[in-house]
Amino acid sequence: MKYFYLLIFLFFPLFSGAQGLQTYVQARLQHPVLLGAWWGGYAAYDDATIFSVQADTRFTPASTLKLLTTAAALETFGPHHRFETRLYAQTSPDEQGVLHGNLYLQGGADPTLGSTRVTGGETWQTVATRWARAVKQAGITRVEGDLIADESAFEGPSIPNKVNWENMGNYYAAPASPLCFNDNLFEIHFKPQPRADRPAEVEKTVPQVLGLTLKSFVTTDGKTKKDNAYAYGAPNQYEMELYGTIPTNFTGFTIKAALPNSALFAAETLHNALRAEGIAVGGHTATTRTAPDYTTMTLLDTYQSPELKDIVVIVNKRSFNLYAEMLLRNLALHAGKKGSVQNGLDELYAFLKKNNLANEKTAVLYDGSGLSRDNLVTPKTLVNTLLFMSKSPNFSYYYNSLATPDDRGDLLLLRRFLKPKKKVQEVRVKGGTIDGVKALAGYTRDKDGRLIAFALIANNLASKDEALFRIHEDIIKRLLALPEGN
Structure with missing residues (x-):
C-alpha cells in the first residue's frame, strides 16, 4: 500500500487542472483511515466545478451546518443588527x-x-x-x-429534539432562551487532588445557582491533561450528576455546565x-x-x-452552539412567528430554497448548530451557500467569521499548514467534529487569486485518527496550487 501512495505523489505532476485534481482526490480516499467510512467532497469556482466526489450525497455535517445558519442570519438581519x-x-x-x-x-x-x-x-x-x-x-x-x-x-423544547442525552447538561448544549444570560452556563470548580484514581470533590460553582445540587462521580486521571468530565441534567432540572475524569492537579480544576434555567x-x-x-x-x-x-x-x-457581525464570528470561528441555536430561533421571530426550533428551521429552509441553495432532499435539518448526528447536508449544499455568500454585500463579514488554519478557535484542524507557514491567510475554514464525523468547508484562492469554495466531509469514521486532517490539508494545498502550469 505504501508504494501505491508513493506512485500517486510521483506521478501527480502528470495530472493537469481539475481532471488531475479529481483523480488525485479519488486516489487519496484509498487511505486506511477511510476504510468502511463515507466521504464526500466538492470544490468549485463560481462558474466551474473543480472536483466532485459524492457531492449530491447527504452526509452528517457536524458544525459546518453553522455556515447555513449564519448565512441566513446575515442576509436576514444585516451585519449591524442588534438584539x-x-x-x-x-x-x-x-x-x-x-x-x-x-x-x-x-x-x-x-x-x-x-x-x-x-x-x-x-x-x-x-x-x-x-x-x-x-x-x-x-x-x-x-x-x-x-x-x-x-x-x-x-x-x-429549549433543546433540539435530536440532541443526545450525553450532551445535555453540558455548556455546549445549553438550553436556548429568550433571556440568555452568561452564555447559559456556570463553572464547576473542583478541589485540588494531586493523586490519581481519587474522587474529585466539588468546591464551588461560579456563579452560584440558587437551588442547584451537584452529585460528583468524577475521578482524577494522572495520565492525561484533558477534561473528560461531563454534567448530566435536563432543562429546569436542578439536580445534576457529574461523571468522567479530570487531570490530577495541585490547584483545582474547572469544567462548565449548562444553567438549568437562564431566565430565572x-x-x-x-x-x-x-x-x-x-x-x-x-x-x-x-x-x-x-x-x-x-x-x-x-x-x-x-x-x-453587540452587532450581529461580531456574534457570527463567535458562531463560526469558535463554533459556539448556543449562539447558532439562538440565531435559528431569531429567524422565526423575524418572520413574526414564535421562536421555536421548528419555526426557525422552516425559515432556514425558506432561505435556502429562495436562493436555490438546497431543499428538503439535500438538507435534512434538526437544529441550527450541527450538534445532532441526524442532520444531513450534501457537500454541494455547503459549497452553494459559500458561493452565494461570496456575491453578497455581507461577504466580508461572512468570510472573516471563518477560521484561518492557525486559529485555535477551530481546533487547529489544519495544523500542517503551520509547518512551514505558507499561504495560511488564503484559507478560511469552518470545521465540524462529532462522533464518527469530521468535516471541513470554506474558501481558498488559487495562484491567480480566484476564489474557490470547498466542502470535505467524512462520516462513519471508526477512530479519531488525525490522518484524515492530513488528507484534507493536502487537498486544500492542491487547490492553492491551481491552475497547474501557471
Whole structure:
C-alpha cells in the first residue's frame, strides 16, 4: 500500500487542472483511515466545478451546518443588527418610591446577554447592575411585586429534539432562551487532588445557582491533561450528576455546565443587584411564558447586544452552539412567528430554497448548530451557500467569521499548514467534529487569486485518527496550487 501512495505523489505532476485534481482526490480516499467510512467532497469556482466526489450525497455535517445558519442570519438581519432586552415597571412608584407591581425582564432573544465572549459584550454582573440602577433612577426604592423573566418569545423544547442525552447538561448544549444570560452556563470548580484514581470533590460553582445540587462521580486521571468530565441534567432540572475524569492537579480544576434555567437566573441576579443598590424586593423571582401588556407599563431600560457581525464570528470561528441555536430561533421571530426550533428551521429552509441553495432532499435539518448526528447536508449544499455568500454585500463579514488554519478557535484542524507557514491567510475554514464525523468547508484562492469554495466531509469514521486532517490539508494545498502550469 505504501508504494501505491508513493506512485500517486510521483506521478501527480502528470495530472493537469481539475481532471488531475479529481483523480488525485479519488486516489487519496484509498487511505486506511477511510476504510468502511463515507466521504464526500466538492470544490468549485463560481462558474466551474473543480472536483466532485459524492457531492449530491447527504452526509452528517457536524458544525459546518453553522455556515447555513449564519448565512441566513446575515442576509436576514444585516451585519449591524442588534438584539434588545427590555426592563419594564408594571406601574409608577408612589410618593414613597414603592412600586406596587412587578418588574419584567422582556427577553428579546439576545444570544450574548451578560457575556463578554463577543467584542463589546458586558459581564452578567455589569448588566444586572445597570438594570438595578435604572430602577433606582426611576425613583423606585422598594418593589412590592415580583421580578418576572418573560420567556414568551419562544415556545417548544429549549433543546433540539435530536440532541443526545450525553450532551445535555453540558455548556455546549445549553438550553436556548429568550433571556440568555452568561452564555447559559456556570463553572464547576473542583478541589485540588494531586493523586490519581481519587474522587474529585466539588468546591464551588461560579456563579452560584440558587437551588442547584451537584452529585460528583468524577475521578482524577494522572495520565492525561484533558477534561473528560461531563454534567448530566435536563432543562429546569436542578439536580445534576457529574461523571468522567479530570487531570490530577495541585490547584483545582474547572469544567462548565449548562444553567438549568437562564431566565430565572437572570431574574435572581437582578434581585441581588437591586439589594446591592439598597432597593428592597417584597415579591419573588419567576418566569412566564405569557406576555403581559407592555403598552401599559413604563420602560426603564433597553439593553442592546453587540452587532450581529461580531456574534457570527463567535458562531463560526469558535463554533459556539448556543449562539447558532439562538440565531435559528431569531429567524422565526423575524418572520413574526414564535421562536421555536421548528419555526426557525422552516425559515432556514425558506432561505435556502429562495436562493436555490438546497431543499428538503439535500438538507435534512434538526437544529441550527450541527450538534445532532441526524442532520444531513450534501457537500454541494455547503459549497452553494459559500458561493452565494461570496456575491453578497455581507461577504466580508461572512468570510472573516471563518477560521484561518492557525486559529485555535477551530481546533487547529489544519495544523500542517503551520509547518512551514505558507499561504495560511488564503484559507478560511469552518470545521465540524462529532462522533464518527469530521468535516471541513470554506474558501481558498488559487495562484491567480480566484476564489474557490470547498466542502470535505467524512462520516462513519471508526477512530479519531488525525490522518484524515492530513488528507484534507493536502487537498486544500492542491487547490492553492491551481491552475497547474501557471
